[in-house]
Amino acid sequence: MISVIQILLIAGVLLLAVYSYRLFRSSYLDAILIILFLVTGVFFIFFPDTTTKVAHLLGVGRGADMIFYLSILFFAFLILKLYAKVRKLQQEVTTLVRKESIDKAIATDEKKSN
């Protein structure tokens, strides 16, 4: 018997897969990775008890807990990655804006034009 949460989760995973494929349909490798994630996700949603077995191997009591710990780690890593990216972009924008402002500098008394 399939529960409501399983339906919701599977729908979510499917949406994610479709969305990420649309975003990054650059190579076969990406597609294979996405399908791999999709299959593992759906597998664990259908057979949640299997995660508990993996959890026991790692010394965690419950499968859900293990997934929780791993996701925290994953998301913290992701946020840092994104932040580094934002900073880099901001520095690039700053460089451009700076260059433009220096190139277009005006000497307002028009005596020492630059």
Next chain:
Amino acid sequence: MQPVYVILPVFNEGAVLGATIEQLLICQYTIVLVDDGSTEDILSLIKGLPVYYLRHRFNMGQGAAIQTGISFALRNGAETFVTFDADGQHDATDIGKMIKHLDQTKADIVFGSRFMSVTPSHISFLRKFVLQFARLLNYFFSGILLSDAHNGLRVFNRRAASSFNILENRMAHATEMLILVKKNKLRYEEFPVHISYTRYSKKKGQKLAQGFKVLQDIILYKLFK
């Protein structure tokens, strides 16, 4: 006299800008006004005044504006650089004394300090407390302990200017400058300056909450540089 380049970062300070520019022009300084994406029309305010006018297309923050001014002055062959707040809190006559001090001590950079002044400016208790805390934080991050933490008045030579590459666009640049001074082994000095806390500069001044933002920026700077 060699031209002294005063870098004036401006963000919507039209109300007091005229007075600030005037007192700098009286001392015959070369002004590099960096309009940091102001929504006010700054250019028409300074029409006719002998000023270099640079404009950031977007508001990037004071640190970015100062670096733009430094880069421009470097390109113009400047030997003496000054950073000056546009909000009217500094006294242009302090600059000359600071330049003298820079020459006499053979330092690369002289920081203005409101706490070394013989006649201390009137500062509220909270502001004093925050500044004390900030100077300890600066020490913690840069290894340089100044008597004043966030004083916008600085005088430095070409050697210091060329070693500055300020990446912190917002207010954390003050700490970043200290870090760069330490890293590049620049000789630094402090010099007493006068700060006038007008109602205007108080309104524009940094609030405590912004202080935490600065702290956050510094930590991220340390992490991601």
